[in-house]
Amino acid sequence: MDETAPQKGTVTQRAIDRIKAMIGEGRLEPGQRLPTERDLAVQLGISRSSMREAIRALTVLGVLEARHGSGIYVTQLEAGDLLETFGVVADLSRGPQLVELLEVRRILESTATALAAARITSDQLAEVEKHLTAMNATEDPEVILAHDLAFHREIATAAGNETMAAILDGLSSRTFRARVWRGYQEEGAFARTRREHAAIHRALVARDPEAARAAAAAHVGEVEQWLRSQVVDEVR
Numbered sequence: 001m002d003e004t005a006p007q008k009g010t011v012t013q014r015a016i017d018r019i020k021a022m023i024g025e026g027r028l029e030p031g032q033r034l035p036t037e038r039d040l041a042v043q044l045g046i047s048r049s050s051m052r053e054a055i056r057a058l059t060v061l062g063v064l065e066a067r068h069g070s071g072i073y074v075t076q077l078e079a080g081d082l083l084e085t086f087g088v089v090a091d092l093s094r095g096p097q098l099v100e101l102l103e104v105r106r107i108l109e110s111t112a113t114a115l116a117a118a119r120i121t122s123d124q125l126a127e128v129e130k131h132l133t134a135m136n137a138t139e140d141p142e143v144i145l146a147h148d149l150a151f152h153r154e155i156a157t158a159a160g161n162e163t164m165a166a167i168l169d170g171l172s173s174r175t176f177r178a179r180v181w182r183g184y185q186e187e188g189a190f191a192r193t194r195r196e197h198a199a200i201h202r203a204l205v206a207r208d209p210e211a212a213r214a215a216a217a218a219h220v221g222e223v224e225q226w227l228r229s230q231v232v233d234e235v236r
Contacts (some may be wrong), residue, residue, distance in 0.1 A: 004142055011121040015046045017055035020063070023074060034064070034072040036216060038061070067186035086170040095231050102227055106220040107169040108164055113216035114209040125204060126160040132201050144190055151197060155204070155216075192222065 019040075022028045034040060034055075041051040055072055058064040062081035064072050075081055090101050121126075131151040133224055136143050156165040196219035203212035 003219055011050045012044060012053045015044060015050050016057055017072045018044050018046075019054060019058060023063070023077075028074050030074050030076045032074050033070070034074070036071070039235070052226050057151055079163040080169065083163070083166040083170055086167060090171050099231055100226065101171055102220065102224040105168065108168055108171075108215035109156075109220050110213045112156045112159040112161070112164050112168060113203075114213035115161065116155045116213035117204050117207055119210040120155075120204055121159040124154060125193045128158075128201060128204060132197055133196060139190075141190070148193065148197070155200070193219075196222065206207075 002034075007101055019028070019034075028034065035043065037048055037051055037055065042049070055165075059066060059072075060128045062075055063077070067074050075165065079172055116124075128151060131147040131154065134147040135151070138144060152172065155164075156168045159165065178211060196215065199215040200212060200219060205217050
């Protein structure tokens with residue numbers, strides 16, 4: 001097979017697609033060991049170098065994992081592992097793209113909070129309340145923000161959708177930083193944040209999905225609005 005440099009990316013992509021198809025069709029199951037690199041290359045009619053690149057790429061994406069001395073395995077294909085690179089995009093985004101990501105977070109956060117209002121268990125609700133109480137008991141920005149992050153993660157988990165929770169977790173670190181900026185630059189930001197969290201908590205306690213959706217949208221919308229104003233100022 002003639003694999004010159006211009007073609008190599010295409011052949012490697014074909015190898016990636018073929019392995020993904022094998023997983024999607026159930027010929028390779030989560031946790032299963034792949035055939036050797038050599039056997040798989042022969043099976044798919046692809047050179048070993050392209051197969052090696054395909055395996056490396058799928059490992060970075062969390063689809064495959066290398067176990068020292070054992071071989072290459074399909075991961076458990078958990079949403080959190082597969083969407084880990086999404087968090088990198090959020091971390092590196094700036095300006096208008098960061099605003100777009102916050103817009104996505106507002107949409108997903110409000111949906112997750114509405115689902116949580118219908119599905120949250122008593123134990124999960126107690127955890128949410130614990131973080132709310134901790135936020136209200138301190139003036140330390142770092143402590144407040146840590147419990148803020150945990151508050152939202154608990155709600156996302158309570159929504160019962162692992163994929164949505166994984167996406168929101170990927171968006172959280174950058175949102176966390178945006179809240180830090182907002183907290184340092186706006187007087188009274190933490191007081192507003194506490195009120196917004198309290199409104200979310202009340203809706204969860206009441207098991208009211210629509211009230212929960214509105215409260216969460218308003219909360220993330222505050223951060224989004226602030227960030228939009230910062231981007232406008234930067235453009236000026």
